[in-house]
Amino acid sequence: MTIVAVVIYNRFENLKRWLNAWRQCNKENAELVIIHNYANREDYKKYKQYCYERNVTYVPRQNIGFDIGAFQDVCLERLPGFNNEWDNLLWVVDDWIPMSKDFVSEYVKKLEEPGVGVACTEISKEVITHIRTSGFCIKKATSKLIKFPSTRVRDKGECYFFEHAGKEKTFLNQMLALRFKPAQVTKNINQALLWDTEQWARLKRMDEFNTLFNTYPSGKR
16 A cells, blocks of 8 residues: 655645645555644644545644654654555655646556665755655655664754755665665656645646646635
8 A cells, every 4th residue: 555645734725735636636555644743733623624524644743853754753653643554655745736646656656666766756966966855655665774863853954964965874875875776757857746836836837736636726626
């Protein structure tokens, strides 16, 4: 089974957008799990109810360590409420949205190619070559081999260390040291199956998304 884990913070419109899109996606033996890095109890109640009414698994956690802290908790199987019986994990942050109804199967297909250890949305050349940790797919056995900057990631510095600042200890270099090959799912990042609505805003793909998933700029459905 593939778990699509979407990490959300305080952007309720992103949650609504994701759940509407997921309802229309081809699941391919996949389950959507919302991991909520919440800041206050009011957000917790509101987001939990919204997911519950739509039969989507909701897993709350205090926002310690941001997305990498949450990823560490999942890899170490210490996140209460998260189903640890998975084969593949497709890890996404909430401002990245799907641009294909078949995105899950495409990530899994790339992950199953010989030698591939991580199916990535983007292998970035900025600063240094690194895997952007906002959207990637990994097998459970591989996740058990990952080393994190500390026993509990707590701040942005440690997140950046894991992603691109840690030299031989970055996510990419750990995979290479284990003789795994990271691979982008699409060669052309402008046509990626997950769109970064913030950093790649210049691509202006929202009309494409709205048409694909029958949604509207206001978020109303």
